[in-house]
Amino acid sequence: MKVRSLLTAMGFGASMFASSAAFSATEIQWWHAMGGRLGEVVNEIAENYNASQSDVVIVPTYKGGYEDTMTAGIAAFRAKEQPHIIQIFDAGAATIINAKGATVPVADLMTDFDIEDYIPGVRYFYADSDDKMIGLPFNSSTPLLYYNKEAFAAAGVDAPPKTWEEFETIAPKLKEAGFIALAQSHSPWIFSENFHSRHNIQMATENNGYDSTDAKILYNNDHMKMHWSKVKEWLDAGYYGFYGRAWGDNQDAFVQKKVAMWLGSSGSFGGLTKSAEFEFGTTFLPYWESITKEPTGTFIGGAALFAMSGHEDEEYDAVADFFGYMTAPENQVFWHKETGYVPITNAAYSAAKEEGYYESTPDAEIGILQLSLPGGEWTKGYRLGYYVQIRDVMYKHYDDIFSGAASVEDAFVAMEKESNELLERFSATYK
Amino acid sequence: MKRVQFEHSSIPYLFVAPQIAIIVIFFLWPAAQAIYQSFLLEDAFGLSSQFVWFRNYSDTILSTSWLQSAGFTAIFSLLVTFLSLSLALLLAVKANEVIRGASTYKTTLMWAYAIAPPVAGLMGNLMFNPLIGDLYKFFNAIGWDFNHKLDAFDASFVVILISVWKQVSVNFIFFLSGLQGIPKAVNEASMMDCRSPTRRFWTITFPLLAPTTFFLMVINITYAFFETFGIIDTTTQGAPGGATTTLVFKVYQDGFRGADLGGSSAQSVVLMILVLILTVVQFRYIERKVHY
Structure with missing residues (x-):
């Protein structure tokens, strides 16, 4: 009796499964790294897309942080269980793009694709050396200066600094008013990579690594050493606060009014x-x-969506359709407004402007304005292997500069040596 | 003379089969994979690979960061093992002597047993948070210029403190049951011979506890090597400047975060050999001094 009812239940379950499979023509797995509020917005986008048509069902799955998601994707790929779409972050771009045959370029995937449709700052970051877009920029951000207006008023400072020279004149005033002038949340991203982009300085040989994996890092340059000597001076003078490597710890210092300015995303x-x-x-x-x-x-920060190889043609059609939906102006504007990430297409940016969004919230436009500033030879991005480890190397030596365990000169020499060893390993691996 | 022959049966093999299967699937197979992988330079997605002999070993093991990590791991394991064993022993001896409210003391001391290392790490992280952490504020208030985000010593202090705290209750349970296993008669006899409780402890109790201590030592070294990963990952993440990066954490950083499979496999193999040597040393030289 029991066995029979169990069998009936199983049969019922199986027929349910079969019928639902018949209705949803193509199921597309999307692995992402967007937790918390961002994850809710991702789910909302997927739901909206699924409701908008009946041929494709997008299944978003949160796989943890950026590194966890990449590792999960790699493990799945090796086991031939890879998802159709995976979100890979800026520092991991070299790993997935240089693994020949791991992905299908978006430029090939999407019909009537034109790279010129994308705003200048995001256009080439996930492209190959021939400017062909491989990954579709998804959550794109850029480092900005946030400042506490009340703190500025208390210290009698009118405007936030445009230059670091200006910063040096207002920092003592903020200190007198009881604030540490500045903290920032990501030394490699803000004070290294974007430092080069903002000043149009070359970051690595081989066209910032785009032309070949046989690249050498150029961080050990006079501008960087000057900047970091200054940062160390500011720290010692009480103008700069360091609350650890964790992003949130430094942001909290700003939220809790310990620091008057914070460099974040x-x-x-x-x-x-x-x-x-x-x-x-x-x-x-x-x-x-x-x-x-x-x-x-x-540069942009954040991550891009990559279509992983090894699936059926009709599934790629479905992925292309979804990418088309994602990049449509109204969906970009929704994403932009909900999360603060910048819209990635010119059309979406215009749509947000026309809506009057920036008149009501002018601060939301600062990021995209900064990304649209005139570019230079060295502002399109970088493509460096084992960059996750290189960032760890950088963190390590920046810690040593902060603590005084190493001089700026020694720290950069060691950083250059260790980074180049990693790049050399990467180059030997990904020929 | 006819030799006694038991009839062979395959049933015993059947009984040990699950155990063997578990060892093969979860230990031998991955270990073999790691050894194989450690000789390869392979892209993360497994699309191309080349055999490079010992390059992964020379690249990683000779690097300054690995050597720094090995040094920290040695000191860290030694301190965590020694401190958590001695503290637990002290507490167990004292709790064993208490007469009134004994079970309250014991329960309270065992309390932390069920806490997983990452949870212990998160709790420690809160207590040492520079903005809201009570311990952070306390240390700075008593005149210690405490900053574990920048100071290598302070950061090591934090991870050791949390690791020891988490492990003390486990050791406490074993020591307490060990103490309770010592026959009353032996204790009473020794009381008649010797008045000094300290001397009685070192000459009678401690040697009788030796099997427990040895067992716990092996367990604690393994704990310090491997399980503290969760604590380090949730507190310092190896910072500042790599000063609290244990070997296991480095394997994770390079292999899982950085997708360098060959390099992290080579490190795993070296780690495996180190632990093997350590275990052999423990059983050959230290266990000799233990009387069961």
Whole structure:
């Protein structure tokens, strides 16, 4: 009796499964790294897309942080169980793009694809050396300066600094008013990679690594060493706060009014409007006037969506259809408004402008304006292997600079050596 | 003379089969994979690979960061093992002597047993948070210029403190049951011979506890090597400047975060050999001094 009812139940279950499979023509797996509020928005996008048509069902799955998601994708690929779409972050781009045959380029996938449709700052970051887009920029952010307006008023400072020279004049005033002037949340991204982009300085040989994996890092340059000597001076003088490597610890210092200015991501905007109990503004990442009079734009940060290889043609049609949906202006604007990430196409940016979104929230436009600043030879991005480890190497030596365990000179020499060893390993592996 | 022959049966093999299968699937197979992988330079997705002999070993093991990590691991394991064993022993001896409210003391001391290392790490992280952490504030208030985000010593202090705290209750349970296993008669006899409780402890109790201590030592070294991963991952993540990166954490950093399979496999193999040597040393030289 029991066995029979169990069998009936199983049969019923199987027929349910079969019928649902018949209805949903193509199921597309999408692995992403967007937790919390961002994850909810991702689910909303998938639901909206699934409701908009009946041929494709997108199944988003949260796989943890950026590194976890990449590792999960790699493990799945090796076991031939890879998802159709995976979100890979900026530092992991070299790993997936250089693994020949791991992905299908978006430029090949999408019908009537034109790279010129994308805003300049995001256009080439996930492209190959021939400017062919491989990964579709998804959550694109850029480093911005956030400042506490109340702190500025208390210290009698009118405007946020445009340059680091200006920063040096206002930092003592903020200190007198009881604030540490500045903290920032990502030394490699903000004070290294984007430092090069903002000043249009070459970051690595071989065209910042785009032309070949046989690249060498150029971080050990005078501009970087000057900047970091200054940062160390600021730290010792009480103008700069370091609350650890973790992103949130430094952001918390800003939220809790310990520091008056914080360098974070344009994607932090939405979260800050909820957590900060004071009026704050945003502005561009400062630059050194002593290095350049004509500062350039910044790199994008964040991640892109890659179509993994090894699936059926009809599934790629479905992926292309979904990518088309994702890049449609109305969906980009939705994503932009919900998360603070920048819209990636010119059409979406215009749509947000026409809507009057930036008139009501001018700060939301700062990120995209910064990305649209005139570009230079070295502002389109970088493509460096084992960059996740290189960032760990950088963190390590920046810690040593902060703590005084190493001089700026020694730290950069060691950083250059260790980074180049990693690049050399990568080059030998990904020929 | 006819030799006694038992009839062979395959049933015993059947009984050990699950155990053997588990060892093969979860230990031998991955270990063999790691050894194989450690000789290859292979892209993360497994699309191309080349045999490179010992390049992965020379690239990683000779690097300054690995040597730094090995040094920290040695000191860290030694301190965690020694401190968590001695503290637990002290607490167990004291709790064993208590007469009134004994079970309250014991339960309270065992309390932390069920806490997983990452949870212990998260709790420690809160207590040492520079903005809201009570311990952070306390240390700075008593005049210790404490900053574990920048100071290597302070960061090591944090991870060792949390690791020891988490392990003390486990050791406490074993020591307590070990103490309770010592026959009353032996204790009473020794009381008549010697008045000094300290001397009685070192000459009678401690040697009788030796099997427990040895067992716990092996367990604790393994704990310090491997399980503390969760604590380090949730607190310092190896910072500052790689000062709290244990070997296991480095394997994770290079292999899981960085997708360098060959390099992290080579490190795993070296780690495996190190632990093997350590275990052999423990059983050959230290266990000799233990009387069961």
